[in-house]
Amino acid sequence: MLLVTAVIFVAALPFLYTVGNAQTGWVHHLFQLYLVGVLFTYFSAFWLRSGQTLAMKTWRIRLVNPSGDAVTLKQAALRFVLALTGLLLAGAGFWWALFDRDRQFFHDRIIGTRLVREPRKT
Incomplete structure (x- = not known):
């Protein structure tokens, strides 16, 4: 979460420097859309390239499609939007994993993606 906050902060700087006040009106909505786009780019780029964000690498977790391969852009986009x-919705998609028999998040269950644990490197 701290890394995502840093990504948002760094991405916000050039926008706010260029536009100035983004607290009201259409500029506020444009700013929010811009930040969602930045987050989508961050997550999808990592998911498409290696199946892992930096935090997922730390926890040795990889995102794969049903056949065990890397996810497609469509799957990454759907996963981002559904997540x-x-x-x-108060984290409902994440609370789902507590009751799911395979401990999958709602968005992974719907799309068919899954998180798998990477073996420890020796």
């Missing part, structure tokens, strides 16, 4: 929606 964001689940987060906005």
Whole structure:
């Protein structure tokens, strides 16, 4: 979460420097859309390239499609949108994993992606 906060902060600087006040009106909505785009780029780039964000590498977790391969852009986009929606609904998409028999998040269950544990490197 701290890394995502840093990504948002760094991405916000050039926007706010260029535009100035982004607290009201259409500029505020444009700023929010810009930040969502930055987050989508961050997550999808890592998921498409290696299946792991930096935090996922630390925890040795990889995102894969049903055949065990890297996810497609469509799967990454759907996962991002559904995860964001689940987060906005009081985290319902994430609470789902507590009751799911395979401990999958709601968005992973719907799309068919899954998180797998990477073996420890020796």
